[in-house]
Amino acid sequence: MATNIRDVAKAAGVSVATVSKVLNGYTTVNQQTKERVLKVVKEKQFRPNAAARSLVGRRSMMIGVFLTTGLAHPFFTPILAGMEQSLKAKGYDLIYLAQFTWEKEYSFVRHCQSRNVEGVVVFGFQHSDMNFTELSEAGIPTLFIDLDVDAPRTGAISSNNTEAVQHAVQYLKEINHEQIAFLSGYEDTYVSRCRLAGYEAGMRLAGLAIPIDYVVASDFTKQGGYTAMRELLAHPSRPTAVICSSDMGAIGAITAIREAGLAVPEDISVIGFDDIELASHVHPPLTTIRQNTDEMGRKAVELLDQLINNIETASVQAIIPTELVIRASSAQRG
Amino acid sequence: MATNIRDVAKAAGVSVATVSKVLNGYTTVNQQTKERVLKVVKEKQFRPNAAARSLVGRRSMMIGVFLTTGLAHPFFTPILAGMEQSLKAKGYDLIYLAQFTWEKEYSFVRHCQSRNVEGVVVFGFQHSDMNFTELSEAGIPTLFIDLDVDAPRTGAISSNNTEAVQHAVQYLKEINHEQIAFLSGYEDTYVSRCRLAGYEAGMRLAGLAIPIDYVVASDFTKQGGYTAMRELLAHPSRPTAVICSSDMGAIGAITAIREAGLAVPEDISVIGFDDIELASHVHPPLTTIRQNTDEMGRKAVELLDQLINNIETASVQAIIPTELVIRASSAQRG
DNA sequence: TTGAAAGCGCTAACAC
DNA sequence: GTGTTAGCGCTTTCAA
Numbered sequence: 001m002a003t004n005i006r007d008v009a010k011a012a013g014v015s016v017a018t019v020s021k022v023l024n025g026y027t028t029v030n031q032q033t034k035e036r037v038l039k040v041v042k043e044k045q046f047r048p049n050a051a052a053r054s055l056v057g058r059r060s061m062m063i064g065v066f067l068t069t070g071l072a073h074p075f076f077t078p079i080l081a082g083m084e085q086s087l088k089a090k091g092y093d094l095i096y097l098a099q100f101t102w103e104k105e106y107s108f109v110r111h112c113q114s115r116n117v118e119g120v121v122v123f124g125f126q127h128s129d130m131n132f133t134e135l136s137e138a139g140i141p142t143l144f145i146d147l148d149v150d151a152p153r154t155g156a157i158s159s160n161n162t163e164a165v166q167h168a169v170q171y172l173k174e175i176n177h178e179q180i181a182f183l184s185g186y187e188d189t190y191v192s193r194c195r196l197a198g199y200e201a202g203m204r205l206a207g208l209a210i211p212i213d214y215v216v217a218s219d220f221t222k223q224g225g226y227t228a229m230r231e232l233l234a235h236p237s238r239p240t241a242v243i244c245s246s247d248m249g250a251i252g253a254i255t256a257i258r259e260a261g262l263a264v265p266e267d268i269s270v271i272g273f274d275d276i277e278l279a280s281h282v283h284p285p286l287t288t289i290r291q292n293t294d295e296m297g298r299k300a301v302e303l304l305d306q307l308i309n310n311i312e313t314a315s316v317q318a319i320i321p322t323e324l325v326i327r328a329s330s331a332q333r334g
Numbered sequence: 335m336a337t338n339i340r341d342v343a344k345a346a347g348v349s350v351a352t353v354s355k356v357l358n359g360y361t362t363v364n365q366q367t368k369e370r371v372l373k374v375v376k377e378k379q380f381r382p383n384a385a386a387r388s389l390v391g392r393r394s395m396m397i398g399v400f401l402t403t404g405l406a407h408p409f410f411t412p413i414l415a416g417m418e419q420s421l422k423a424k425g426y427d428l429i430y431l432a433q434f435t436w437e438k439e440y441s442f443v444r445h446c447q448s449r450n451v452e453g454v455v456v457f458g459f460q461h462s463d464m465n466f467t468e469l470s471e472a473g474i475p476t477l478f479i480d481l482d483v484d485a486p487r488t489g490a491i492s493s494n495n496t497e498a499v500q501h502a503v504q505y506l507k508e509i510n511h512e513q514i515a516f517l518s519g520y521e522d523t524y525v526s527r528c529r530l531a532g533y534e535a536g537m538r539l540a541g542l543a544i545p546i547d548y549v550v551a552s553d554f555t556k557q558g559g560y561t562a563m564r565e566l567l568a569h570p571s572r573p574t575a576v577i578c579s580s581d582m583g584a585i586g587a588i589t590a591i592r593e594a595g596l597a598v599p600e601d602i603s604v605i606g607f608d609d610i611e612l613a614s615h616v617h618p619p620l621t622t623i624r625q626n627t628d629e630m631g632r633k634a635v636e637l638l639d640q641l642i643n644n645i646e647t648a649s650v651q652a653i654i655p656t657e658l659v660i661r662a663s664s665a666q667r668g
Numbered sequence: 669t670t671g672a673a674a675g676c677g678c679t680a681a682c683a684c
Numbered sequence: 685g686t687g688t689t690a691g692c693g694c695t696t697t698c699a700a
Contacts, residue, residue, distance in 0.1 A: 002447045004693055015671045020695055030669055045441060047448035051385040051394065052693035055676050060385065062429070072415035074611065081406035087432035093449065094430040095396070098421035107379060113336045114381035115427065251615060277408065281585060283617030338677055349687045354679055364685055386677035389692050 003044045012040040023048060060116040062095045063087070063304060066108070068124030071096070074248070074276045075293070076123045079145060082297020083121070090305050092118075109138045119304045122147060125189050141307035143300050148190040155303040156317040159291045161194035162201065164322040168243050168271050168289060169202025171324060176333035177241040177269060181214045183228045183253060185245035195245050195273065211237055218249055225252025233260050240268060240333055247272035247279045247288055254282070254329065265331035275325055284328035292320050337378045346374040357382060394450040397426045397638060400442070402458030405430070408582070408610045409627070410457045413479060416631020417455070424639050426452075443472045453638045456481060460522050475641035477634050482524040489637040490651040493625045495528035496535065498656040502577050502605050502623060503536025505658060510667035511575040511603060515548045517562045517587060519579035529579050529607065545571055552583055559586025567594050574602060574667055581606035581613045581622055588616070588663065599665035609659055618662035626654050 005023075009016045014033060021029050022037040029037075040046070054060035067076055080094075087094060099111055112120060112135065119141040122132060135142040136151040143155040165182075172180050182199040185192035196215065203210050213235055218228035225244055232239060233256065244250040250272030254264050264270050264284060272279060275290035303316045339357075343350045348367060355363050356371040363371075374380070388394035401410055414428075421428060433445055446454060446469065453475040456466060460481060469476040470485040477489040499516075506514050516533040519526035530549065537544050547569055552562035559578055566573060567590065578584040584606030588598050598604050598618060606613055609624035637650045 002444075005695095006693080016694080017671055017673095017696080018669085021670090024695075028669065033669080045444050047444040049389070049693050050449050051388040052676090053695080054385040055383070055389055055678085055693080056695045057676055058695065070415055071418055072412050077411050078406050081404055084405055084432055091433065093432050096428040096430065098418055098427050099425065110336075110379050110381040115384050278612050278615055281612055281616050339679095340677080350678080351680080351687060351689090352685085355686090358679075362685065367685075383677050386692090387679080389677080389694085390679045391692060392679065 003046050005046075005048060008037070008040050008044060008046050011044070012037045054116045060118055061092050062115065062117050063092045063301070064095050064097050064112055064115065064117040064120040066097060066120060066122050066124075068122070068130065073123075074278070075246075075274050075291070076145075078276075078293035079123065079297040079300070082294040083301050084297070086298045086301035086305075090301060092301070092305075107134070109134050109140070112140055113138065119143065119308045121145065121300055121304060125186060141304060143304040143307065145296065145300060146189075146191050152314055153307060154315055155300075155307050157296055157300050157303065158191060158194075158319060159289075159296070159322045160319045161191050161322075162198035164273075164289045164324070165195045165198030165243060166202035166205065167198075167324055169199060169206055169208075171326075172241045172243075172269065172271070172330070173206040173208065175269075175331070178208055179211075179214075179237060179239045180208065180241045180243065181216070181232050181235075181239035183225060183232070183242055183244040183249050184215055184217050185220050185249070187217050192245055199243060211235070214239065218245070220246040220249055222248045222252035222255070225249030226256045227252075229253035229256035230260075233257070233262075238268075241271070241330070242268060243271045243273075245273050247274045247276045247286060249273075250286055250288065250329070251278070251282055254284075264329050269330035269333075271330055279325075280327065287327045287330040288325055290323045290325045292322065296320050337380050339380075339382060342371070342374050342378060342380050345378070346371045388450045394452055395426050396429045396449065396451050397421070397635070398429050398431050398446055398449065398451040398454040400431060400454060400456050400458075402456070402464065407457075408612070409580075409608050409625070410479075412610075412627035413457065413631040413634070416628040417635050418631070420632045420635035420639075424635060426635070426639075441468070443468050443474070446474055447472065453477065453642045455479065455634055455638060459520060460524055475638060477638040477641065479630065479634060480523075480525050486648055487641060488649055489634075489641055491630055491634050491637065492525060492528070492653065493623075493630070493656045494653045495525050495656075496532035498607075498623045498658070499529045499532030499577060500536035500539065501532075501658055503533060503540055503542075505660075506575045506577075506603065506605070506664070507540040507542065509603075509665070512542055513545075513548075513571060513573045514542065514575045514577065515550070515566050515569075515573035517559060517566070517576055517578040517583050518549055518551050519554050519583070521551050526579055533577060545569070548573065552579070554580040554582055556582045556586035556589070559583030560590045561586075563587035563590035564594075567591070567596075572602075575605070575664070576602060577605045577607075579607055581608045581610045581620060583607075584620055584622065584663070585612070585616055588618075598663050603664035603667075605664055613659075614661065621661045621664040622659055624657045624659045626656065630654050 005016045005019050009019045022034050121143045123145045132149045133151040136154045146158050184196050216228040218224040250270050257268050272286045272288035275288045279286040279288050299318045339350050339353050343353045356368050455477045457479045466483040467485040470488045480492050518530050550562040552558040584604050606620045606622035609622045613620040613622050633652045
């Protein structure tokens with residue numbers, strides 16, 4: 001059996017209350033006593049039982065995560081990894097609520113409550129059947145990544161999607177492209193809307209027209225990019241450059257372009273979004289908009305922690321800068 | 335405040351003990367009473383407090399995970415995803431012990447104990463400074479992935495690494511290769527040893543000699559594969575095929591081959607290991623040994639669950655079959 | 669500055 | 685079949 005606070009108290013010749021106070025950083029403990037207790041704690045390698053702590057109504061030091069996309073998503077996983085360091089710094093462990101479902105019965109809110117989760121990070125796509133506000137309504141601080149949910153005591157993190165795409169358009173214009181098309185992501189997704197807005201703004205600023213059907217709705221998958229690109233290839237005025245809402249989409253697009261007997265970037269330049277690991281390894285290496293996943297993860301935990309600790313904090317957000325990484329899938333025109 | 339068992343008891347007109355019995359599937363409860371209780375439970379969406387449950391010495395329904403490589407490893411993440419379904423089926427949540435360190439002070443064993451984790455899955459590489467047996471010595475059921483740790487009440491899962499590589503050699507022999515080299519992984523790694531053994535056995539069975547320096551020690555990274563391949567390219571009798579211990583290594587090897595003015599697979603065939611997502615997307619698409627990550631994950635939870643529930647179970651293991659996926663980085667010789 | 673004791677929500681003896 | 689109650693390990697009043 002592992003040692004408990006009573007063992008420590010006994011060994012240190014004090015009461016359990018005193019040990020508890022030392023452990024919780026109360027200043028009303030005599031320096032000598034404190035040292036004696038800490039010595040025993042160290043000797044016995046004592047760690048207070050988390051369940052008991054959490055039961056007595058204090059902190060559980062657990063943050064829940066929920067991914068609408070499953071655990072192995074190529075873009076979200078690095079964010080998870082980015083969370084690691086600030087998790088460590090703040091002392092939280094991460095709990096992946098596998099039982100989490102969006103069904104009404106056995107609701108995820110209840111599940112979070114039963115686990116005494118202090119806060120939740122939700123990664124995801126917008127889906128009409130997911131009631132994202134339930135969590136914050138239940139008083140559980142929630143941080144959304146790539147989601148714009150309007151609720152109090154909530155945080156949000158995303159990249160500067162709009163500016164990023166706008167900047168990509170500008171880059172293409174600078175290397176002489178004028179017929180620039182856009183492969184959009186899931187239409188009802190927050191990031192898709194931002195990226196599309198960035199495309200439109202960028203084209204306007206560059207003084208370029210957007211021909212009808214130059215924006216093709218797609219999803220974030222390779223297959224989706226492939227299908228959308230085929231549509232675009234049939235366009236009467238074929239684009240010389242395409243900006244995609246994801247790297248996977250860009251890879252699909254490149255496949256379609258090749259199949260049509262055209263070359264990337266000679267005939268069509270392709271720009272992706274995310275800079276997932278794959279991006280630099282495909283052929284040609286993808287010019288893409290890199291999201292700073294590490295920073296997103298770190299910031300997510302920080303903001304969530306803020307939400308947890310400052311009751312008065314109404315709502316927080318962060319926009320993380322991106323970076324256009326120029327590789328070989330885009331080239332000067334003419 | 336969330337409802338507790340007392341509220342439910344009151345609403346159902348029974349005692350808390352009865353509610354508890356219903357919730358825990360005791361059969362000594364009157365059918366009528368049971369239904370009445372369940373109705374209230376459903377109405378109130380009651381979920382028992384996990385901390386209280388775990389405190390009273392019953393189950394915490396939490397499985398800990400520890401990755402020696404960090405959260406975003408391209409091979410381990412899919413295994414994590416594979417765990418998801420059986421986690422759900424068995425009712426466990428997953429806790430990622432971010433506070434986990436291998437330092438003696440504040441030991442990870444203590445951390446697991448303080449969290450009342452029922453079992454732990456360890457993913458990883460062999461490292462001499464990691465005392466993997468501590469967990470099982472402390473009585474915590476532990477399941478190792480890709481690790482061979484000799485300890486009681488422990489489980490192990492890995493692919494059939496030896497046979498897999500042996501099979502790959504045989505395949506190369508069938509397509510006329512005779513000068514087959516091997517890029518090994520970290521030398522002190524269990525899977526590396528297995529794969530190397532498979533190479534040696536395969537060569538022997540194929541009646542092929544292994545020239546000196548045909549086995550190059552490397553790691554599982556792209557850079558490692560690149561460096562090792564450069565050594566191999568300088569070999570007096572240049573190989574016509576190389577089997578690598580990882581896909582990332584294979585990608586690095588291909589880079590080195592190209593830099594030397596040679597082509598894959600025309601001059602040298604390259605085979606990887608893992609079939610990470612990248613493998614099918616690089617150029618040329620990688621012939622590789624696919625590990626069934628999904629099955630590994632599912633099986634991991636199942637075995638761990640077995641370890642947790644059957645005290646008498648001494649030790650369990652599973653070898654998961656692999657599959658040689660033939661793509662374009664390997665070709666018939668001559 | 670310290671300690672005694674109540675109680676967090678639950679399970680499991682044990683009594684009825 | 686059902687209820688009463690002790691107690692899991694901890695924090696936190698409150699009294700000394």
